[in-house]
Amino acid sequence: MISGAPEHANLILDADGWLRLQAGIERYPSPNHDSRPQDEAPCLLVLHNISLPPGVFNGDAIIDLFLNQLDITAHSWFENVRGVQVSAHFLIRRDGTIIQFVPTVLRAWHAGVSCFAGRVRCNDFSVGIELEGTDTLPYTDAQYLSLRKLSAALRSRHPITQVRGHEHIAPGRKTDPGPSFDWARFAREGSWQAGQLPGTEPQSICL
Numbered sequence: 463m464i465s466g467a468p469e470h471a472n473l474i475l476d477a478d479g480w481l482r483l484q485a486g487i488e489r490y491p492s493p494n495h496d497s498r499p500q501d502e503a504p505c506l507l508v509l510h511n512i513s514l515p516p517g518v519f520n521g522d523a524i525i526d527l528f529l530n531q532l533d534i535t536a537h538s539w540f541e542n543v544r545g546v547q548v549s550a551h552f553l554i555r556r557d558g559t560i561i562q563f564v565p566t567v568l569r570a571w572h573a574g575v576s577c578f579a580g581r582v583r584c585n586d587f588s589v590g591i592e593l594e595g596t597d598t599l600p601y602t603d604a605q606y607l608s609l610r611k612l613s614a615a616l617r618s619r620h621p622i623t624q625v626r627g628h629e630h631i632a633p634g635r636k637t638d639p640g641p642s643f644d645w646a647r648f649a650r651e652g653s654w655q656a657g658q659l660p661g662t663e664p665q666s667i668c669l
């Protein structure tokens with residue numbers, strides 16, 4: 463067991479796309495979601511990073527942002543996200559705590575202008591996971607552990623066969639999860655195959 467990491471049992475998504483609550487799992491329903499087209503099942507997992515303000519890993523600013531409750535006056539940098547309405551399905555904090563904002567059967571607003579395998583609007587067919595971090599600071603062992611367990615739960619519930627970073631589906635616009643994310647470790651620990659992860663294929667050009 464990783465010191466300080468939540469002791470997640472096997473994670474299970476219920477019929478409505480919510481993780482069953484247990485130690486180390488929190489739920490903050492975000493209003494920033496809508497229905498997937500024709501109730502499409504997600505087949506793509508998109509990994510992001512986030513910290514608010516950048517490089518700061520304490521407090522509830524990320525939660526407040528996803529709930530449209532962020533106090534813009536609390537930090538000068540927050541002016542950059544004034545009026546922004548975004549969300550992700552999940553956030554994995556530095557200690558491995560998993561916070562869910564949107565059920566996986568619905569569309570979270572995480573990818574923005576994006577494309578993958580010839581399809582645009584990746585929000586339609588993806589699940590978004592935010593890792594609390596930056597492009598350059600290594601992610602924690604607790605985060606990799608929680609990511610592995612969460613990914614397994616998602617694959618058990620949905621036909622997810624591909625994983626990309628935000629940088630791969632929105633090249634030139636986004637850079638996360640960045641060079642600090644260990645794709646080889648993620649593949650090894652989660653039993654992903656090479657063809658399911660970013661490789662040498664040309665990056666998509668999103669119009």
